Amino acid sequence: MATITAHGKPAGVSGPRPEPPARRQSRRRRQLQNNLTGYAFLIGAVVCFAVFSWYPMVRGIIMSFQRTRRGETTWVGWDNYERIINDPSFWTAWKNTFYFTALALILGYAVPFFVAILLNEFRHAKGYLRILVYLPVMLPPASALFLFKYYAYDPSDAGLFNAILNFFHLPTSDWMQSTTMTMPAMVIASTWMNMGAAVLIYLAALQNIPGELYEAAEIDGAGIWRRIWNVTIPQTKLILSLMAMLQIVATMQLFIEPLILANGAGTQDSATSVAYLIYQHGFFQNDLNGAAALGVIMLIVLAGFSFVYVRLTSRQD
Amino acid sequence: MTQPEFPKGRTMSAPLYRKVVAVAAAAGLAGLSLAACSTKSDDDGSSSSGGKVTITVDCQPVASQKELLANWNADVETFQKENPNIEIKSVSVGTQCNNPPDFTARLQGGTTTDVFYGYMTDLQQVLDSGQVMDITEYVNSTTIPTWESVDAGAKATFTEDGKVYGVPTKNYSMGLVYNKNLFQQAGLDVKNPPKTWPEVREAAKKIAALGNGIAGYSEYSAGNTGGWHFTAEIYSLGGQMVTADGKKADFNNPMGKQVLQTLKDMRFTDNSVGEKQLLQWPDLLTNAGAGKVGMFVGAPDATTAIVTQFQGKYQDWAMGPMPGQDGAAKATLGGGEGYFFKKGLSKEQVEAGLKWIAYQKLTPGKGQFDYVRAKPQNNPVGLPQPQLFTIGSAAYGQELEQRKANANVTVDDFAPFENNPVPVKVEPPNAQAIYAVLDAAMSAVLTDSKANIDQLLKTAEDKANQVLATGGTGS
Known part of the structure; x- marks a missing residue:
């Protein structure tokens, strides 16, 4: 057994000789x-x-800690934060944003995953189906949203969705003019616009799952749901958690949907999001400092989500 | 320094810290960037060298406004010929020269032109940005020959503490804009538009009865425009938005209730305002251009926009005074536009800018008042506004005479508006923040048959008081 010296080197074993400075430099x-x-x-x-x-x-x-008036910028401590928290729409905006995020997690997160599973099962026309699913992503978001605004969400019976509901003798909706339907309508449009990219990512993950795992599960008598639950989800856990995080961060920054579909705040503030409130303060109310304060608050909240994500994934690692 | 404690006694590792910082930074970026991209720049590219003074001026019409653009360019050419030492560099900033988000971005980014367009209500924002120049010593009858004739009220909107920061170039007040065709089809008297809100309601019912998706009356309720029109309408009943000291909201009263109740009744009892709501300026005017709107509250230049931007026809439109509740309106909302001067310009540049404005905007027979040129074009001549010159002044007389001589719209169509002047009131303090609050009430009565008006007004009042107490805009 080698004896350890006080310097932590085994006795009799000489360390690397120090390089001459010229050699080190070169x-x-x-x-x-x-x-x-x-x-x-x-x-x-x-x-x-x-x-x-x-x-x-x-x-x-x-x-966010300054105020500019008459061209003079001064430090004002927490004043902007106090003002922005007292904004009449502050809590409504957060409530709406969290509601949208939650709805998007239920609909916008789950749907692409199941569409990907479905596409993965197809033996034929895979390429065409993928293009079909990805097509909406290629539309500029503003154009896609205008399509929804003028054709799908028209509150009259001429609107696409109301025509479909009418066909099945179901009650129609005012869509963006209804305080209760505003958020679900925005989530539907947002999911349609964005799910193509998510589906492709999920598909890539699904195709990396070894086929023998499914075969073994089938031999053990597992049905389709059992196979999804016990094979697909565990095997794609990492990508699922990453996508959940990205989804939360993206949906918390909800902006273009209320701006176009609801002309901003929507009926009775039902569409006001935090990002829209930042826009209102910064660009309509001559209050860039208040907008900056709200931006910092949003940063902190999103950093919280990010921290949770990092903790979870580091445990998985 | 102690590291933060984690559950199970773990400490946060350095890579973990880095990951947290990186992910958090990326996450909050978008929100912050919205507010923070406002670095000021002093690079304006204008100068006065070699005896030639160069100024940049915005609000040049866009390419799609062919005739207006040709007029502007012709004006620049003529002006430069008459003033060989001045060079005008024109900049186009869109069909709506002051789209608030774009205007704010230009102002905060320091990228406005030397002489830049703004609304009368923009003075506080422009002053706060530190981008505007005090031009008091330069504005006089020498630089602007008609200056003494320019309406004192219009001039006051660009003045603070005796200092002049801008020159008014247009003004407006609101009335009732109506579609003559639809009036005729509905059996209404085209020459005698409704003068009270109950009359508006009755007329709207008749027009809506024409069917085919036609709204008898149309109203804004989104993008702060709902609050803007609520203001005009409560003024018409004799109300006000804030108390005289500007410290408290003052619309939660029978007049505010009357405004909302009338609209709610028109939407749900009469069904005369159409199903599609949450309208903003372009939405309503698009419908108007398509002949689907019987009446709306607007200024005379709304007809110009309907024709030049939304494919409407002048001969379809006429205008009456702002309706009142039991008789003539007690007041109406007014405003206008003008040009500011960017801070740091030389004396020669300011004088050149004033000379250009005088030529293009404030001289009867020239520029915007060149009615001989405008008459054969698709530009209206004969509208009652802008009325920039004080009644009785020499410039007023000349402008009126030329306007009537070259009218290409039927002046009589606007006579009910012109012959029944209503006192003009300006916008309230913290206007945009208060308008945003009132949008909720306006959208509610136009979309929710169960909307509780008392509750809506109370909520709006509380919110507006919060805005006023905390400064709202921070000012």
């Missing part, structure tokens, strides 16, 4: 030269992030 230079291309590629991304992401973010945080 090694560093070589390393630097080797990595130069890498740094060159990196610099574009770093500059882009610094200018368009990090700088606005830091500036936003600073602005």
Whole structure:
């Protein structure tokens, strides 16, 4: 057994001899030269992030503690936060945003997963079906939402959805003009617009599941739901949790749907989201500092979600 | 420094920290970026060198407004010929020269032109941005020959504490815009529009009875425009939005209730305002251009927009005064537009800008008042507004005479509006924040047959008081 010396090295084993400074320097230079291309590629991304992401973010945080009046900027401590929390629509906006996020998790998260499972089962026309599902993603979001606004959600019987409901002798809806239907209607439109990308990601994950797992489950007498529950979901857990996180972050930033479908706040504030409230303060109410404060609050809330996600996935790792 | 404790006695590892920071940073970015992209820039590209003064001016018509654009360019050419030491660089900022989000972005980003367009109600925002110049010492009868004739009320909207920050170039007040064709089809008297809200209600019923998706009367209720019209309508009943000291909301009263009740009755009892609600400015005018709107509250220039932007026809439209409850309206909402001057301009640039505005906007027979040129075009001549010059002044007389001589719209169609002037009131303080609050009440009475008006007004009042107490806009 080797004896350990006070320096932590086994006795009789000599450590690497220190390099002469000139050799060390030339090694560093070589390393630097080797990595130069890498740094060159990196610099574009770093500059882009610094200018368009990090700088606005830091500036936003600073602005949230300032007030600019008559061209003079002063530090005002927590005043902007106090004002924004007292905004009449503050709590409504958060309530609406969380409601949308929850609904989107139920509908917008589950539907693409099951569509992906379904597509994965098809033996024929897979490519066509994938294109079909992905098509709405290629439409500009504003165009897709205008389609919903003018054709699907028309509150008269001429609207597409009301015509379908009428055909089945079901009660029609005022859709965006109804305080109760505003959010579900926005989730339906948002899911239709965005699910193509999610379906493709899920499909990629599903195709990585070894076929023998399903075969073994079938031999054990597992039906379709049992196979999904015991094979598909555990095997795609990582991608499912990642998609859940991305979905929460994306849906919390709800903006274009209320702006286009509900012309902003919707009936009785039923569509006001936090991001829309930021827009109202910043661009309509001459209150960029209040908007910045609300942006920081949103950052903190989303950071909370992100933290939970990181904790969960680190345990899975 | 101690690390934060985690369940099961774990400490947060360095990679975990990095992941948290990275994910959190990415997550909150969008919201913050919305508010923070407001770095100011002083690069305006204008100068005065070699004896030639260059200024940039915005609100040049867009390419789709062919005639207006040709007129503008012709004006620039003529002006530059008459003033060889001045060069005008025109900038187009869209069909709506002051779309509030775009305007705010330009203002906060420091990218306005040297001479920039704004609404009369923009003065506070423009002052807060620190982007505007005090032009008091330059505005006079030398730089603008008709300055003494310009309406004092219009000038006051660009003035604060005796300092002039802008020059008015248009003004308006609201009345009842109506479709003559639909009036005729409904058997209504085209020459005698409704003068009270009960009369509006009756006329709307008759027009809506024509069917074919026609709304007898149409109303805004989204994007802050609902609150804007609520303001105009409560003014018509003699009400006000805030108390005289500007500290408390003052619309939760029988007049506010009357405004909402009338609209609710028109929507659910009479079914005369159409099923599609949550309308904003372009929604309503699109419907109007398509001949689906019988009446709406608007200014004379609404007809210009209907024709130039929404494919309507001048001959279809006429205008009456703002309706009152039992007789003539007690007041109506008014506003207008003008040009501000960017801070940091040289004396020569300011004078050049004023000279250009004087030429294009404030001289009878030139620019916007060149009625001889506008007459054969698809631009209206003969509308009662803008009425920028004080009644009785020389400029007023010249403008009126030329307008009547070259009218291409039927002046009589606007006579009920012009001959029944209503006192004009301006917008309340924190207007946009209060309008946003009132949108909820307006949208409720137009979409919910069970809407409780008392409750809506109480909620709106509480919210408006919150806005006023905390400064709302932070001002």
